[in-house]
Amino acid sequence: MKHVTIRALAQALNLSVSTISKALRDSYEISEETKQRVLELAARLNYMPNPYASSLRGKQSRNIGVVIPEVADSFFSLAINGIESVVKEKGYHVLIYLTHEQFANEQSILREFQGGRVDGVLLSVSRETVSGQHILDLMARDIPVVFFDRTLADVEADKIVTDDFDSGYTATQHLLDKGCRQIAYLTISENLSISAQRMEGYLKALSGHGLRPSRNDIVQCSADSTFNYNQVKKMLQRKKRPDGILASVEKLANPVYQACRELSLAIPEHVKVICFSNLEIATILHPPLTTITQPAFEIGKTAASVLLKALDKKRARPSVQEVIIPSSLIIRESSGR
Amino acid sequence: MKHVTIRALAQALNLSVSTISKALRDSYEISEETKQRVLELAARLNYMPNPYASSLRGKQSRNIGVVIPEVADSFFSLAINGIESVVKEKGYHVLIYLTHEQFANEQSILREFQGGRVDGVLLSVSRETVSGQHILDLMARDIPVVFFDRTLADVEADKIVTDDFDSGYTATQHLLDKGCRQIAYLTISENLSISAQRMEGYLKALSGHGLRPSRNDIVQCSADSTFNYNQVKKMLQRKKRPDGILASVEKLANPVYQACRELSLAIPEHVKVICFSNLEIATILHPPLTTITQPAFEIGKTAASVLLKALDKKRARPSVQEVIIPSSLIIRESSGR
Secondary structure (H helix, E strand, O other): OOOOOHHHHHHHHOOOHHHHHHHHOOOOOOOHHHHHHHHHHHHHOOOOOOHHHHHHHHOOOOEEEEEEOOOOOHHHHHHHHHHHHHHHHHOOEEEEEEOOOOHHHHHHHHHHHOOOOOOEEEEOOOOOOOOOHHHHHHHHOOOOEEEEOOOOOOOOOEEEEOOHHHHHHHHHHHHHHOOOOOEEEEEOOOOOHHHHHHHHHHHHHHHHOOOOOOHHHEEEOOOOHHHHHHHHHHHHHOOOOOOEEEEOOHHHHHHHHHHHHHOOOOOOOOOEEEEEOOOHHHHHEOOOOEEEEOOHHHHHHHHHHHHHHHHOOOOOOOOOOEEEOOOEEEOOHHHOO | OOOOOHHHHHHHHOOOHHHHHHHHOOOOOOOHHHHHHHHHHHHHOOOOOOHHHHHHHHOOOOEEEEEEOOOOOHHHHHHHHHHHHHHHHHOOEEEEEEOOOOHHHHHHHHHHHOOOOOOEEEEOOOOOOOOOHHHHHHHOOOOOEEEEOOOOOOOOOEEEEOOHHHHHHHHHHHHHHOOOOOEEEEEOOOOOHHHHHHHHHHHHHHHHOOOOOOHHHEEEOOOOHHHHHHHHHHHHHOOOOOOEEEEOOHHHHHHHHHHHHHOOOOOOOOOEEEEEOOOHHHHHEOOOOEEEEOOHHHHHHHHHHHHHHHHOOOOOOOOOOEEEOOOEEEOOHHHOO
């Protein structure tokens, strides 16, 4: 089946292309009778407007780009649900783009957006991202960007985040209360806003007890699970090994549990563990995992609402805002009862 | 910063719009010197071609649509990685669309695609999808569709799947070997190709032992985790409760473990459990979960390769093919040692 064009409709009805176009847009210039004829034929031939042509005319793609590092993390899958819950009813499409934690990918995706592929962007930066020129370039073209979860301090834009500093503090304080005195911190990037703030909270709680972590107790993990497993194992094999672990990213729970099992270290007896995670199955791990659980759905939903307001040019825009939605410490067996 | 148009470049250089356009496309009609001037100014003003305008001219969007029910399932997140591993190096963009398991969403996404938003589609149907007219309509417009994982029997298109019947058979046979005689099957849709085939394998293995499941042992779950929990709990509270459970979808592991814990049923002593799942943390559940693990990355990669061949019009297309990549039974403690 050939794609039915406006031109084909015009020929079939012996009308001009412009008349057909106006009839399809329900213009007052066209009689009701003609509109009826055009719409009937369009329906019969299954005419579909070309979205790119519509975009050229209307200067709007009706797409919202969601740029995230990955989908294999329950935070992002829940956040996407939150985003879609508000965006779809406004007639926008959600296009999901993955950077796979690489700055170069993030740059090329945002550069591509400059051409008008999306009307606005919801962005959670990659762990490699330390500068924001690619974001500023996009915003300079009147394409609004709203950060969610992972932000860049030096880009002035709306930011919807959770209380990462407080969460890091609360988690560490909980481990201290449970008797830990040497608490390790696992991070996937010290550059990343969320990791850095969680770590600041961790350091603050330690210093409240007159403690300072040794260099060896702050472990830099990566995207590679075998590498992470080896890093954690090495840390736990040291003579002076930690009695508590705060893992700043969901995927770090697995290497910690695996390494403890391999080394016959019991959780929580030998090592107490807390992980930032939204996984439902945290409760059925062995032992059930104490988590900092983030308001992922709410963060996505709020970020999308803020972006939609920015796109709605008829409304006066408030100045740039940062919204903080708090996370919760959910205590389970891995941190001791 | 205003979006820089071809018209602006033309005015600045005192050339016609058509000359600028040809120069940007490296046309032989334009002198090298003029091309140089145009490219220099375009670079200086950060000129970006409008992708929709390019699409209108070139009839190609360079987008591949990936339509899946959800991302909160490790199968799909791994499959997306497989898809991206081959698609990106060919200069295509991957756009991810979620149906949230709803047929109406799937229809509207595919209908939208008819306008040329994507060049080709990788599709895993929703659990509500039983007819394929919306897919046929899209293919009739010369937009190739490749199914992966979840397919529709009555649509003739390339299909990349795993051996669902064999996997269902192998898993059930394993439970029978471990002494189970009343094995329940948990499904989220009997319509869905994968669920139906896994169930056929299950029934075949049972009948090999002269067994037939009671109606109560085939449980229809949903997208709602509380509902699923209640369904499973009800099943396990029956006087004649199952001694084995085969869960056909990853997210069903959690309600099974939760319900067993609530009812003080030990896994595997009272109930042996196998789940179709690609979760890495299956190994650290309590007890570690026996899984049918699917070749998710490979399925995504193969589906994308087949689609790219279909898009490469220069190559002769083989007839429609079905590729079957086998899954593996990974035995852990939940099914008994």
